[in-house]
Amino acid sequence: MIAFNASAALFEDDDARRAILDLRQKVEASQLRTTEELRRGNEENVQLRRSLLDLSNQIESLRSEMAVLRGQNEQLTRGISDVQRSQKDVAQGVEERLRKVEPGKVSVDGRDFEADPAEKQEFEAALAHLRKGDFAAAQTAYMSFLKRFPQSGYRSSSLFWLANAQYALRDYKAAAGNFRILATSDPQHPRAPEALLSMANCQVELKDVKSARKTLEELIASFPQSEAASAAKERLVKLK
Structure with missing residues (x-):
């Protein structure tokens, strides 16, 4: 009985040792797995930190590139603005020069026509003399x-005002001649009726009443609806 109990105890001790060994092996295996997992985790953390660092560097690099691009874009925008301003200045300069040499539309005595800038300037300068009462300068x-400018659109108006300047200077013969040229060469001109009336005045001043009456009758016949014709009728009565 004692021997059996001893054998049983030995058996139980062997089982316990095996159990302890198994447990130890399991613990060691678990520790190894844990250690391996920790090692892998550390490696992954290192790799993750490295990746994050690379990503941060890439982001910083992109920011730098974007800053450079913004700077280039600003320079390009300024360059485009400068070019546009330059083009605008050039266009305005060209337009201004063209205005000084190219014909432009003008309106005088109810007529529209094209006139060179120099032509317009010279006509207006002559008219300015007349308005100031400097009839000699206006005549010249x-x-x-x-x-x-013999073919100018200002020709008929110039003849009219030239004749008026000559009338003011009491050069009635020259004035009458220029009034006649206007009425004959451009009978459709708005000043033509007035030119005939003024011509008759010149003839009266020259004591040529017969010619004055003839001119007034011509005016009434040619321009019956004009204000000048109404004035001519009144003067004809006075010349009888």
């Missing part, structure tokens, strides 16, 4: 204008 200016 208009005669020069008609010689320089």
